[in-house]
Amino acid sequence: MTSLRTTVEAAAVGPPTYSQTFPCEPSTAEIGRKLVRDALGAWHLDNLVDVAALIISELVANAVRHTPCRSIRLIVGRPSATRVRVGVVDRKPSHLPVLGQAGEDDESGRGLLLIDGIADRWGYDLRGPVRRPWGKEVWVELRIEGDE
Template identity: 70%
Template structure:
């Protein structure tokens, strides 16, 4: 398992971003939550840590359940002065996230509903060319000030 013992430093200019590769498995949720809490602490955004950690947990669960990729990349970034984006990159561009309703007796299928409820917005971006995408990033954004 990858260790987070390496210090995380905030960038002083531009829109900072941090990313790290992990195995594509449910156990990655724990170091993913640790990663986002560490980065948000450095950026003085601790108030968003619980929501961001929950989003990571759900996105990691979806990637590990719906993609055969051996590895995923977790990303945490400031897309602007007022937005935080967390995402999971995998190499399965053909398996796109779909927001659907789970039946009351279903044991799974509520992850994106939960992400939709706690994030200000979410979506996905394909990576690579339009003709030959090599992967996708499923992401969610939170407002850093005046948010939900």
């Protein structure tokens, strides 16, 4: 079992990435926000912390609400010099994210709409064999300010 106090290290090769597995429960959103703060702080990208923390909170909330998974994997990476990627991996590949149509009085259903409005881009990737994926990663990318 993964300790919630385990230090997360950047990948030694390739683009830097921080990732760790946690329980699929609402309290993981707070842990995710800390992971985002720590990773972006290490990369001197403090200006993206608030937006990325909001995004990880929404992604965790969606995983908790829409999947029966016992654990999820949180990922914060730099796929390129101009982008930061925040993602959540769960084991429910059959439940794909879609933009909601929340009504004015609805108390939920706006998470992806919010993400769509603040992110540079977002999407999902299935994990595992093409014919029988075991999970999916819902990811969001933010452009690093000052870069084209």
